[in-house]
Amino acid sequence: MPKKLLFGTAGIPFSTKNRSTENGIKKIKELNLECMELEFVHSVNITKERCPEVKSVAEKTGVELTVHAPYYINLNAIEKPKIHASINRILSSCRIGNLCGAKSVTFHAGFYMKQEPEKVFDKIKSGVKEIEKKLQDENISIWLRPETTGKKTQWGSLEEIVSLSEEFDLVLPCIDFSHLHARSAGKNNSKQEFESILSLVEKKLGKKALNEMHMHLSGINYSDKGERNHLILKESDMNYKELLQVLKDFNVKGWLICESPNLEEDALLLKKTFEELK
DSSP: SSSSSSEEEEESTTTOSSSOOOHHHHHHHHOOOOEEEEEESSSSSSSSSGGHHHHHHHHTOOOOEEEOOOOOOOOOOHHHHHHHHHHHHHHHHHHHHHHHHHOOOEEEEOOOTTTTHHHHHHHHHHHHHHHHHHHHTTTTTOOEEEBBSSSTEOOOOHHHHHHHTTOOBBOOOEEEEEHHHHHHHSSSSSSHHHHHHHHHHHHHHHHHHHHHEEEEOOOEEEEEEEEEEEOOOOGSSHHEEEHHHHHHHTTEEEEEEEEEEETTHHHHHHHHHHHHHH
């Protein structure tokens, strides 16, 4: 369990020379950041053979790792083969992440496909149940983190993610505050709203959820339909200073992964801003 709130990047920092996961982790340490998300967004791109080296570098540098599973996941797909492929992508991310020493794997669970939200919830729950059982059978202990999503067509409101987490032992939310802001077309961006988000998580999932939070943050561009694209924090309306204050007030621990287009610059801005708060 993290001893404090750790700051890092979604993937290898841009300033890394000889870009590789191992060199990215070393660069995180050099930058005085503390965690890095392994981005398996297009495919699980680390082989079993390389995992011990990645784990060794992370342990030596003290950099903690999280994972983002591939984007091509829809546990509510109409076609069964697509659901099986989605389950396998999440499992593969968990297996490789575990071998690399990662603590948490996040994924976008699915789309509504114009169906009733309750029906979609049940289908996604069924997929997650299968994933959790396989991980338990394989003695893999890693957090499964369905992520709050930024588009209204995507399953994954805060309430849905928290409700799903209540059903399982290995499931906790990945809270993407930028997505919550975009999904609501401009809300979820004030001190009071941030407090309400964390209060809901604590009330439903207990203090442990705040002690091991997996979070994403960046600037974000949005329309009334939700997320359009990520922005640099200072070029957006994302109220990151008040969010950081609320994270401090709630004594949140875990991993805050920056997904801004300038990666480490905004990650360092977040860390510096947080450390200057009273």
